[in-house]
Amino acid sequence: MRIQYALVTGSSSGLGYEITQYLLEEGFIVFGASRSETDIDHPKFIDLDVDVTSEESVQQMYDEIGKETYGLHLIVSNAGIFEMSSVLETESDVFLNHLKTNTLGPFHILKHGHDFTIENVTHIVHISSIAGKKGFENVSAYCASKFGLNGLIESCREEWKSLGVRFSTLMPGAIDTPIWENLSDDFERSKMLDPEDFIQVFDMVVKSPPNMQFSDITFLHKSGKLE
Numbered sequence: 001m002r003i004q005y006a007l008v009t010g011s012s013s014g015l016g017y018e019i020t021q022y023l024l025e026e027g028f029i030v031f032g033a034s035r036s037e038t039d040i041d042h043p044k045f046i047d048l049d050v051d052v053t054s055e056e057s058v059q060q061m062y063d064e065i066g067k068e069t070y071g072l073h074l075i076v077s078n079a080g081i082f083e084m085s086s087v088l089e090t091e092s093d094v095f096l097n098h099l100k101t102n103t104l105g106p107f108h109i110l111k112h113g114h115d116f117t118i119e120n121v122t123h124i125v126h127i128s129s130i131a132g133k134k135g136f137e138n139v140s141a142y143c144a145s146k147f148g149l150n151g152l153i154e155s156c157r158e159e160w161k162s163l164g165v166r167f168s169t170l171m172p173g174a175i176d177t178p179i180w181e182n183l184s185d186d187f188e189r190s191k192m193l194d195p196e197d198f199i200q201v202f203d204m205v206v207k208s209p210p211n212m213q214f215s216d217i218t219f220l221h222k223s224g225k226l227e
């Protein structure tokens with residue numbers, strides 16, 4: 001069987017954790033990148049301590065990856081943060097932290113991941129959000145960061161066209177993960193998708209024909225709003 005390498009950022013929790021488990025089951029060797037350790041214990045899992053906001057940390061991560069492989073078949077840029085507050089109540093450092101984690105972080109992953117792309121093979125999947133296409137109340141920092149992320153992806157896709165790499169962007173609505181914990185408001189989990197629903201879409205993207213990319217897959221719970 002052909003060995004396939006994947007990088008997943010934000011592997012310690014939520015969707016990144018589920019994606020990592022899924023890819024391991026599919027036979028990938030997975031590099032997981034987050035600031036905290038995961039409890040995943042698998043011979044094909046390599047846990048890396050990475051802060052995506054730091055260019056140096058991301059460079060060190062790729063140095064480690066380079067000791068194992070020259071190329072990545074799949075890059076899943078998923079790490080992200082989400083906090084809620086009105087524009088008037090949002091502190092500048094909270095706003096900036098969203099931009100650093102959700103926009104600058106994926107930029108570092110792309111910029112230094114370029115050396116690990118395999119011509120006509122690598123699939124780069126970003127976990128963006130519906131909030132990258134539509135503004136929502138009390139999430140200005142998050143929306144700004146995800147709108148910015150989508151712009152970054154679009155530009156990079158154009159610049160790297162000659163490489164033949166694929167760029168797919170998932171823009172889900174609310175999914176029941178730990179990201180919703182520790183917020184001041186309580187949200188109805190029954191009106192959110194489950195991580196398993198997400199994995200069904202992810203599976204379709206990963207197994208799609210090699211000549212296909214998904215520039216925008218928007219999906220949400222049937223009770224969710226998208227007007």
Ligand SMILES: NC(=O)c1ccc[n+]([C@@H]2O[C@H](COP(=O)([O-])OP(=O)(O)OC[C@H]3O[C@@H](n4cnc5c(N)ncnc54)[C@H](OP(=O)(O)O)[C@@H]3O)[C@@H](O)[C@H]2O)c1
Pocket residue numbers: 009010011012013014015016033034035036037050051052053078079080081082101105127128129130171172173174175176177178179180
């Ligand atoms: N859940 C939803 O409703 C939903 C909907 C749409 C889009 N999304 C997007 O899906 C992605 C994953 O969200 P989730 O729901 O799975 O959230 P989560 O459970 O809170 O997980 C977030 C992950 O990102 C990692 N992370 C955060 N800051 C990081 C940093 N500076 N460096 C490295 N890793 C960092 C965290 O690991 P450490 O803290 O260990 O570093 C964690 O593994 C995010 O981009 C989010 O915006 C989620």
